[in-house]
Amino acid sequence: MSLMIREYHTVMADAIEMIDAKRLEWDEKMYSGKTKHLSGYADNKFFSENYEPSKDIQGSYKTRRVYGAMAGYDEPQKIVTGLQLLNAGIIDSQTLQENLDGLDNLGVVNERITKEKADKVLFETLLAQAQQGDPKALMAVIEVRKSPNDMQSILEKFYTPKEPQMSPEEEALLGGGPQPPTQPQGPPPGIAQMLMGLGG
Numbered sequence: 001m002s003l004m005i006r007e008y009h010t011v012m013a014d015a016i017e018m019i020d021a022k023r024l025e026w027d028e029k030m031y032s033g034k035t036k037h038l039s040g041y042a043d044n045k046f047f048s049e050n051y052e053p054s055k056d057i058q059g060s061y062k063t064r065r066v067y068g069a070m071a072g073y074d075e076p077q078k079i080v081t082g083l084q085l086l087n088a089g090i091i092d093s094q095t096l097q098e099n100l101d102g103l104d105n106l107g108v109v110n111e112r113i114t115k116e117k118a119d120k121v122l123f124e125t126l127l128a129q130a131q132q133g134d135p136k137a138l139m140a141v142i143e144v145r146k147s148p149n150d151m152q153s154i155l156e157k158f159y160t161p162k163e164p165q166m167s168p169e170e171e172a173l174l175g176g177g178p179q180p181p182t183q184p185q186g187p188p189p190g191i192a193q194m195l196m197g198l199g200g
Contacts, residue, residue, distance in 0.1 A: 022061075
C-alpha cells in the first residue's frame with residue numbers, strides 16, 4: 001500500500017507541475033502587459049493582491065510539488081505519523097495542525113489552546129493556595145464550584161490586585177518603601193582617638 005501511495009503521489013505531482021507550467025505560460029502570453037487580481041489562502045489568512053504576468057512570471061514556468069510523510073489517504077495513520085514527528089522534534093505543532101484535514105482557522109484554535117493552558121496553571125495554583133489554608137483562595141475555589149462557567153472571571157478577580165502596585169522607586173519617593181539600614185550610632189570618639197586619627 002505504501003508503494004502504491006508513493007506511485008500515486010509521483011504521478012499526481014508530475015501532472016500538477018505540467019498543468020502549472022501550461023497555466024503560467026498561457027497567463028504570460030495572453031495577458032502580457034495587463035494587471036490581474038490574485039486572491040487565496042496562505043499562512044492561516046486570506047490574501048489579495050495584483051500582479052502583472054509578463055513582469056512577475058518572466059518565463060519561470062516550473063513549479064514543485066512535494067508530498068511529505070503525512071501525505072497519505074489513511075487519516076488515522078497520518079495523525080499517528082504526525083504525532084511521532086512532533087515528539088521527535090522534527091516538526092512543530094502548527095505544521096502538524098496544517099496537515100490535518102478539516103482543521104481550519106488555526107489562529108483562533110491556537111489562541112484557545114494557549115488560554116486553556118494559562119487557565120489550567122492559574123487554577124492549579126489557586127487550588128494549591130487553598131490547600132495551604134489561604135482564606136481568599138478557598139473562597140475563590142468555592143465560587144468556581146458554584147459557577148464553573150465563570151471560572152475565568154473568578155480567576156481574573158482573584159489574581160488582579162485591588163490597588164495599583166507601586167514600584168520600589170515610587171515607594172522610596174513617597175517614603176513608604178524599605179529604608180536602607182542605618183549604622184548604629186555609638187558615643188562620639190574621644191580626644192585621644194581623634195588625635196590618633198590625625199596622626200595616622
